Amino acid sequence: METTGHGSPIEQNWCSGSPTEDSHVDCDSKTSNAGDQAAAQVNLDNAGEKPYMCGKCGYRATLKSTLSQHMRTHTGEKPYKCDQCSYSSAQQSSLNLHLSKHSGEKPYICGECGYRTAMRSNLSQHMRTHTGVKPYKCDRCDYSAAHKTTFNQHLAKHTGQKPYMCGECGYRTASRSHLSRHISIHTGEKPYKCDLCDYSAAQKSDLVVHLSKHTGEKPYICGECGYRTTQKVTLSRHMRAHTSEKTYKCDQCSYSTASKSILTQHMKIHTEAP
Template identity: 30%
Template sequence: MPPPGKVPRKENLGLQCEWGSCSFVCSAMEEFCEHVTQHLRQHLHASGEEEDEEEDPLEEEFSCLWQECGFCSMDSSADLIRHVYFHCYHTKLKQWGLQALQSQADLSPCILDFQSRNIIPDIPDHFLCLWEHCESSFDNPEWFYRHVEAHSLCCEYQAVGKDNQVVLCGWKGCTCTFKDCRKLREHLRSHTQEKVVACPTCGGMFANNTKFLDHIRRQTALDQQRFQCSHCSKRFATERLLRDHMRNHVNHYKCPLCDMTCPLPSSLRNHMRFRHSEDRPFKCDCCEYSCKNLIDLRKHLDTHSKEPAYRCDFESCGFSARSLCSIKSHYRKVHEGDSEPRYKCHVCDKCFTRGNNLTVHLREKHQFKWPSGHPRFRYKEHEDGYMRLQLVRYESVELTQQLLRQPQDGLDPGASLSESSLQGIILEAVPGDPGPQEEAEEEEEGGSGDGTALSASQDTPSPVIHVVNQTNAQGEQESICCLHGGLRRRL
């Protein structure tokens, strides 16, 4: 059995036309696209005749007849043509996915909705090649991706130093270099957004076979998910899926205005918006209320509703309310004693039915403070079923070194970060990640969709700081940072 991702592809494909009731099947993309072109010509010709007969043509004249699709263009036949040709390309990707799945004897088919298998993304005006001095455009993605691949195969090597030669990416605005044309071809997928495989059941498209097979493995039954995250207790079917998940727990970014650290650029942007910005772009049409996000506005609009939007879930209770705040207040005042206490203090073992009550207890009884820059505590479910305070966080060594230097240098290490620059920061690998060679093999298996340059792939994995919040002998809170390998230092 071949390893995950390294799937031998057969020459013959079962490309089945799904236009209306057509049952045509062939094995070559050229023949398949030509067949579908005939459907398009007949469909558009018939629509044109209807338009001549009726001065006010119906919008449905540019509707797609592919099974389970429902696409309808209100603008022009060109939109429909590009859309239908993408169905051709999508059909090929689903065949690649079927072959990949059949090569993995231990995997079952996708269990998601089969009726979504032919739902494809919105197609741009044209598939435009931005290789230097080119700018060719295509309606058919199959020909577009073949055209771009030809650019990668025709590149000339350029000398770097005495012994090294590289190929340059000629895409507009890109300066990446690669050791061979194959790596360049994989990189170009980050510019074209090309996908190389699709799920034959639900139609989802993926940048490589590894990600597609992960899509299947994530549907594994819970009793077969043997790998558990020690930080949040979530389970996974494979160790690599667990490693990928663990990256989301490592803090790499620091707020330039406070000491908050977080794992993702999007988390930092949200923090900046809610904690350090006064902008309230979402405004109520019924009153002067304004807020910072659409969710809060929708909650507020419920208060203007004539009918109650929320009803109590407890049996024999007929309480209803127009706002989520009111229904929560009702639960707290009336039904709190009906629930088993699930939140337990890790210091004194006192139990609470709600996390908010435990938060008040920790702050008032034990003088705990919220993590810097965060508005709440986080609780983790333990093996005994109780939720207790999350005492551990993970931060990259680079970020921790910035925090340690901050009081010495008198500078804010995050001050130079902006929303635009955050996009360019590469996330470090957590301990246990595969080395550069193993990562490179995974990209080779199905191609990389993230456009990682050669220089980035050669970096060694960064270690991770394990930060533990604890109470010392004097009853004071302190944070101990432990570098994997034994280093300990107080923050």
Template identity: 65%
Template sequence: MSKHNGEKPYMCGECGYRTADRSNLTVHMRKHTGEKPYKCEQCDFSTRFKVNLDRHIAKHTGEKPYMCGECGYRTADRFTLNRHMRSHTGVKPYKCDQCDYSAARKESLEQHMIKHTGEKPYMCGQCGYRTADRSNLYYHMRTHTGEKPYKCDHCDYSAIRKTYLDQHMATHTGEKPLVCGECGYRTADRSALTRHMTRHTGEKPYKCDLCDYSAATKTNLDRHMTKHTGEKSYTCEECGYRTAYRSALTRHMKTHTGEKPHKCDQCDFSAIQKVSLDKHMAKHIKPT
């Protein structure tokens, strides 16, 4: 009944967290106790959540039993499939209580909230790196441990993040599975599709808190903010390269992935940057 009347009778005695579901409280308490009851039988990985164990096990088995009936997308865990389905239904259950923003994923809402708070609570004990996103800290720590768990099965490339491996794989397959429903634009990079969609919506959600500037992409806001701060906030987790611009970091990452997306249509030349392709094309132009 608590789901209907909004009552949350179960409370954490450590931090005041409240919930309508006793099992949610049990899982929450593991944050305080450090308990990780879900153990991998093939390595020493353990976790607080079964969904995390399922996701981890897929690294050993490669199995992806959960499939989307709309588009054929497959995944190793039910939670990820449920989240994916929102891309078809348009459901965005996570609402910002300070503006009209809503999101399909809780992580997206948490990322959005830092625009209001500016908080970066997660800090690396090795080097002092700070971030607003727990997963960013998790990946950052691999720059210290050297761990690169995502392996290419076509060559000896390995990566800190799955997104880097996915981008690298496009160099082997040429596949661009993500499609814009408005104009048919295709890409291998989910963040590139998100940036592209703002062209259709006209949305400029990224606001400067020092002046009245707003932007369609975080990259453009970050570029603008350097005029105020001079900060170089984007760091390559592979080699430590720093830049003020996300786009510059994206280009830089291709030096690690080997990706050369800009292809000459007259020979087999390819380049990391469009400017390099433009210079190359001049060789094909015959002087008049």
């Protein structure tokens, strides 16, 4: 099935977005039953097919609404406006998260460590740092992930698909969040503001690290020794001390280490004059 340049599906063996063979809907009939078409769409979704395709980059989606959201990465459209400041967003969920900065409300609390957030989905993701649950399984290898965004990035290694593209320089990525971070290079925008001081950041992760200086919060915990940190990546580095995984290898000798910074220090032995 092909689409127009605007991402709208062109009917090709389809009727109102549902397959004629599976739904048994008469595509020539102007009075086909809407309920049958809806049921056919559910069957289509369950089958894992993605009939809606972006004419710009080939991204495919199961739902028309998902494709519409994706198209905003190309058009730059941000229809969701904050009524308290100049912030606007391409997605309703992003606006909801932004609004919590004005209200300060964080009703969702972790019973393990006291972490608070404005969104239930964020709390669910956070809880996996305690439980170790990784519900997203790759059907092509044994990889699993705690977060859907991380899982989607992994899938791109198999498919090579990079649906998110920068309109300024053509940079492509498998992750919407990576594109947002990249675009800030062009705009210089720092939309993430600290409400306790005048600090601002281009990336949410940088703001989270900064906020920990005010709150002292360290939500990522090592199950082996109780070590706590503000960043997931720091916890991952720490865990290598327990697993003895030494992923950073010197290309000039047999030395290896679990820490990139330690490898950098080691490399000075080879590069610096005696």
